[in-house]
Amino acid sequence: MEEKYFLLEPKENPRTVKIFQISLGVVCIGIAIFWMVFNIKSLKADRTLWATIIFLLLFGIYEILAGLGKTSRYIKIGSAGILIKQHSVLPGVELISDEIEKIDVYPLSIKFHLKNRKNFFFRFGTSYPEIISPVKDEIVEFARSNRIVLELINEEL
Numbered sequence: 342m343e344e345k346y347f348l349l350e351p352k353e354n355p356r357t358v359k360i361f362q363i364s365l366g367v368v369c370i371g372i373a374i375f376w377m378v379f380n381i382k383s384l385k386a387d388r389t390l391w392a393t394i395i396f397l398l399l400f401g402i403y404e405i406l407a408g409l410g411k412t413s414r415y416i417k418i419g420s421a422g423i424l425i426k427q428h429s430v431l432p433g434v435e436l437i438s439d440e441i442e443k444i445d446v447y448p449l450s451i452k453f454h455l456k457n458r459k460n461f462f463f464r465f466g467t468s469y470p471e472i473i474s475p476v477k478d479e480i481v482e483f484a485r486s487n488r489i490v491l492e493l494i495n496e497e498l
Contacts, residue, residue, distance in 0.1 A: 343419075343420075344417060344418065344419040344420075345417070345418045345419075345479050346415060346416075346417050347415060347416045347417075347418075347472060347475065347476050347479070348413065348414070348415050348472075349414040349415055349416065349427065349469070349472060350413060350414055350469070351469055353413070359407075359408045359409075359410070360408065361408075362404045362405070362407045362408030363404070363405050363408035363409070365401075365404050366400075366401040366402065366403070366404030366405035366406075366407075366408065367401065367405065368401070369397045369398075369400050369401030369404065370397070370398060370401035370402070370405075372397055373393075373394045373395075373397035373398045373401065376390065376393065376394055376397075377394050403430070407429075412429040412430065413426075413429070414426055414427055414428065414429055415433075416463075416476055418479050418480065418483050420438075420486065420487075421437065421438060422435055422436055422437040422438050423435070423436045423438075423453075423480075423483065424436075425461075425463055427463060427464070434461060436453055436455070436461065438483075438487040438489065440455050440456050440457055440458075441453055441454070441455060441456075441487075441489050442454045442455060442456050442489075442490070443489065443490040443491070443492065444480060444484050444489055444490070444491050444492070445492050445494055446477055446480060446481070446491065446492070446493050446494065447494050447496055448495065448496055449464065449465050449466070449467065449473070450462055450463060450464045450465060451463045451477070451480060481493075
């Protein structure tokens with residue numbers, strides 16, 4: 342089974358948008374550093390200044406990471422396991438086929454019953470419904486090829 346990659350976003354950003362994100366991130370970090378250096382000695386150095394500096398630093402870092410493609414949400418399904426990155430700022434979760442005991446497939450989510458740790462839920466959401474069917478089909482194929490118990494559960498929405 343070859344590795345399949347599913348992007349959980351509507352489309353991948355073009356190169357110009359990525360360059361703009363990186364440059365906006367650098368500008369935000371530069372402004373935060375400028376404010377920190379020149380306003381630290383003023384009498385107005387209070388919580389709002391620090392909140393602004395921290396926000397600009399974090400937003401700048403996020404924009405740079407987004408421009409580099411580190412914040413994209415995706416699912417990689419291979420023969421040995423599944424890598425799910427469903428949050429843009431949190432690291433992905435790797436599910437190895439030997440650890441998966443059972444998979445429950447719901448209309449808008451998938452529940453992985455794991456042998457050695459807590460169950461893992463993957464929720465599709467309703468923003469991009471066109472990705473749900475191909476991912477479900479590939480999960481079903483993954484479960485069949487790895488001899489994992491699979492249950493398709495139809496809930497009324």
